[in-house]
Amino acid sequence: MNQEPQPGRFGQFGGRYVPETLVPALEELAAEFELAWSDPEFRSTFESLSRDYVGRPTPLTEANRLSESTGLQVSVKREDLCHTGAHKINNALGQCLLAQRMGKKRIIAETGAGQHGVATATVCALFGLECEVYMGEEDCARQELNVFRMKLLGAKVVPVRSGTKTLKDALNEAMRDWVTNVRSTHYVIGTAAGPHPYPHMVREFQSVIGSETRTQYQERHGRLPDVGIACVGGGSNAIGFFHAFLGDDVRLIGVEAGGLGLPTGHHAAPLSAGSPGVLHGSYSYMMQDDDGQVLPTHSVSAGLDYPGVGAEHSYLKDTARVEYVVATDEEALAAFRRVAELEGLIPAFETAHAFAALWQAGLLQPGSRVVVNMSGRGDKDMERASRLLGL
Numbered sequence: 048m049n050q051e052p053q054p055g056r057f058g059q060f061g062g063r064y065v066p067e068t069l070v071p072a073l074e075e076l077a078a079e080f081e082l083a084w085s086d087p088e089f090r091s092t093f094e095s096l097s098r099d100y101v102g103r104p105t106p107l108t109e110a111n112r113l114s115e116s117t118g119l120q121v122s123v124k125r126e127d128l129c130h131t132g133a134h135k136i137n138n139a140l141g142q143c144l145l146a147q148r149m150g151k152k153r154i155i156a157e158t159g160a161g162q163h164g165v166a167t168a169t170v171c172a173l174f175g176l177e178c179e180v181y182m183g184e185e186d187c188a189r190q191e192l193n194v195f196r197m198k199l200l201g202a203k204v205v206p207v208r209s210g211t212k213t214l215k216d217a218l219n220e221a222m223r224d225w226v227t228n229v230r231s232t233h234y235v236i237g238t239a240a241g242p243h244p245y246p247h248m249v250r251e252f253q254s255v256i257g258s259e260t261r262t263q264y265q266e267r268h269g270r271l272p273d274v275g276i277a278c279v280g281g282g283s284n285a286i287g288f289f290h291a292f293l294g295d296d297v298r299l300i301g302v303e304a305g306g307l308g309l310p311t312g313h314h315a316a317p318l319s320a321g322s323p324g325v326l327h328g329s330y331s332y333m334m335q336d337d338d339g340q341v342l343p344t345h346s347v348s349a350g351l352d353y354p355g356v357g358a359e360h361s362y363l364k365d366t367a368r369v370e371y372v373v374a375t376d377e378e379a380l381a382a383f384r385r386v387a388e389l390e391g392l393i394p395a396f397e398t399a400h401a402f403a404a405l406w407q408a409g410l411l412q413p414g415s416r417v418v419v420n421m422s423g424r425g426d427k428d429m430e431r432a433s434r435l436l437g438l
């Protein structure tokens with residue numbers, strides 16, 4: 048049967064579960080995005096800033112010592128070399144360009160570890176846009192350096208004191224701000240989650256990761272890789288990396304935060320151990336109790352410490368096109384150290400979860416050609432790492 052796919056839905060997932068006042072704004076945003084994305088002038092501005100400001104294309108690095116030590120053939124896509132040190136700026140740049148085009152001069156964002164806040168504050172400085180970033184009070188204390196960075200970049204950081212004082216509360220607060228100020232304000236969501244059009248739009252802005260990788264791999268190896276691996280928080284680096292390969296015979300593996308281990312309940316793995324429900328405006332896998340209340344999460348990595356996940360990942364899980372596994376805090380830390388020693392690459396704690404898959408027993412066929420998406424660099428995690436590793 049030739050069914051018209053429903054906009055904003057990935058199978059049964061996605062949608063727009065928001066207060067009525069936001070519906071017109073989301074409709075406008077969806078329409079403006081489609082217009083912009085098919086406008087050669089917008090695309091050309093996005094591409095030239097991606098090249099000259101962000102530093103794209105990022106390299107694809109052959110990880111020879113890592114390959115030798117794992118018995119695999121590992122390449123690494125270097126999103127850590129993007130300006131500000133992670134993939135998040137691809138999305139912040141795209142959304143701020145769109146906001147400018149829509150005549151919105153005020154930008155709001157939510158942030159957990161502060162990486163998305165920094166990326167957004169950076170692009171706002173570049174464009175001269177007003178920027179306010181909501182951040183849980185707990186996270187502000189844990190990520191002082193990023194709070195300072197945002198302030199230095201001219202952004203206002205608003206500490207959020209409700210709930211667990213972390214990312215999900217910052218998201219709620221940013222939504223509330225948007226409801227009130229929707230005429231003047233664009234809300235830059237930092238991952239491929241939230242109500243339509245965010246999961247679709249963020250994927251498009253991040254899909255440059257996979258399309259570059261596909262071309263680079265093919266040029267160098269004359270074929271496609273066997274496997275692509277990325278870590279999954281809200282899912283933006285993973286969906287941006289996977290998207291170009293969905294139609295290929297390439298195995299795709301998303302790695303969630305296993306925290307202290309799935310049986311302990313202390314993790315952030317909604318796809319592996321959650322169930323479908325509505326969170327932050329979208330129907331998707333999430334961590335919830337029997338009453339539908341959001342469960343607390345745990346991960347060594349602040350960027351993966353989120354109880355929800357983008358709707359497209361839920362669809363890709365249920366259709367079995369992508370496999371989702373977990374790496375525990377301990378596995379991620381071990382991988383973090385090994386990658387540093389073997390390759391001179393210090394990954395972000397988030398990214399270390401993706402690398403950890405290389406050592407998981409029985410997961411990968413010996414000799415497989417694997418590309419790991421290095422979503423970000425680990426500078427922000429040095430203090431934590433030195434304490435945890437006791438070096």
Ligand SMILES: *Cc1c(COP(=O)(O)O)cnc(C)c1O
Nearest residue numbers: 280281282283284350397422423
């Ligand atoms: C924020 C972040 C992530 C997690 O977010 P996604 O939307 O799942 O990509 C992963 N890696 C790094 C380096 C991050 O900063």
